[in-house]
Amino acid sequence: MSSAYNPSEDGAQMGFAKAMSYGDYLGLEGLLAQQHPQSTAHDEMLFIIQHQTSELWMKQVLHELGAARIALKTGDTPQMFKILARVSRIFEQLNNAWDVLRTMTPADYTTFREALGPSSGFQSYQYRMIEFTLGNRNPHMMQPHAHVPEVHSLLEAELARPSFYDEVVAHLFQTLDGHTDNMPAPQLDSPHAAQPEVQARWKQVYQDTTTHWALYELGEKLMDMEDYFRRWRFNHVTTVERVIGFKRGTGGTSGVQYLKRMLSVELFPELWNVRGEL
Numbered sequence: 001m002s003s004a005y006n007p008s009e010d011g012a013q014m015g016f017a018k019a020m021s022y023g024d025y026l027g028l029e030g031l032l033a034q035q036h037p038q039s040t041a042h043d044e045m046l047f048i049i050q051h052q053t054s055e056l057w058m059k060q061v062l063h064e065l066g067a068a069r070i071a072l073k074t075g076d077t078p079q080m081f082k083i084l085a086r087v088s089r090i091f092e093q094l095n096n097a098w099d100v101l102r103t104m105t106p107a108d109y110t111t112f113r114e115a116l117g118p119s120s121g122f123q124s125y126q127y128r129m130i131e132f133t134l135g136n137r138n139p140h141m142m143q144p145h146a147h148v149p150e151v152h153s154l155l156e157a158e159l160a161r162p163s164f165y166d167e168v169v170a171h172l173f174q175t176l177d178g179h180t181d182n183m184p185a186p187q188l189d190s191p192h193a194a195q196p197e198v199q200a201r202w203k204q205v206y207q208d209t210t211t212h213w214a215l216y217e218l219g220e221k222l223m224d225m226e227d228y229f230r231r232w233r234f235n236h237v238t239t240v241e242r243v244i245g246f247k248r249g250t251g252g253t254s255g256v257q258y259l260k261r262m263l264s265v266e267l268f269p270e271l272w273n274v275r276g277e278l
């Protein structure tokens with residue numbers, strides 16, 4: 001027998017024929033069998049792993065935002081704050097991941113770009129779901145999912161209910177006015193455009209933070225989240241320009257030009273606008 005240290009002497013369980021192991025619990029057999037490079041290019045594995053890990057984190061973001069919406073509706077503000085802080089940290093994680101992908105040069109990428117066909121992140125339904133949940137709702141973005149009815153229905157269902165930000169706005173009116181009678185109707189199937197009545201309420205909050213501390217904290221948590229989201233978009237477009245320049249995207253858009261347009265999206269416009277009024 002080897003003279004190497006044997007952790008079983010320290011009690012480490014070594015046999016898993018009949019017990020749940022690490023790999024069983026995490027479903028690793030399935031997970032690690034899902035990388036299918038379409039070419040022999042060395043960097044395609046990095047490209048796949050980068051996207052798959054991003055999608056896993058997006059799944060977690062959606063899980064958190066669903067819980068945040070419930071916490072908001074049931075008045076569990078501490079729980080909601082905890083969740084929003086976590087969502088920002090996840091975005092930070094996604095932002096840091098670009099540093100790994102940036103090690104892929106244009107020369108590396110062109111060795112397998114053709115193998116991607118017309119597939120593109122543009123067709124990420126979890127990304128759209130995050131946008132829809134937060135309030136950036138463009139129904140045209142559902143079209144690429146028409147061929148997958150379950151996904152299409154999920155997106156459709158999201159557009160049929162108030163966004164997370166709509167719930168925040170309802171909470172804002174309820175807390176400040178004592179009712180939601182003067183609240184503008186949620187814009188269910190279009191990007192959230194700034195509403196003067198909403199902005200006026202945020203102004204009230206930011207002008208007297210001591211009185212409205214919890215709402216002030218909520219406003220800043222949303223700012224944090226959007227700040228990180230913007231950084232993700234900026235990192236994306238910068239990486240794209242660095243790797244493919246001004247080529248058209250595989251998804252058919254103008255590429256960098258399209259992504260630059262998306263940089264101007266505002267999730268919580270009243271919160272940005274109010275800063276100029278203080």
Ligand code: HEM
Pocket residue numbers: 050051054055101109119120121122123124127236239240243244248249250251252253254255256258259262
């Ligand atoms: C070298 C790496 C990458 C390149 C060259 C690239 C390129 C592009 C381009 C050109 C578009 C515009 C749509 C089109 O294809 O016409 C796009 C959209 C998109 N990409 Fe990427 N991308 C890269 C990495 C990533 C990664 C790592 C993710 C993470 C999931 C991602 C997610 C997305 C999403 C969600 C969109 C849609 C954005 C929107 O509609 O606002 N991309 N990408």
Ligand SMILES: N[C@@H](CC(=O)c1ccccc1NC=O)C(=O)O
Pocket residue numbers: 051113116119120121122244248249250251
């Ligand atoms: N749109 C990219 C291709 C691309 O990046 C991509 C392709 C398949 C799956 C995810 C992708 N990532 C982001 O768009 C391009 O035009 O090169």
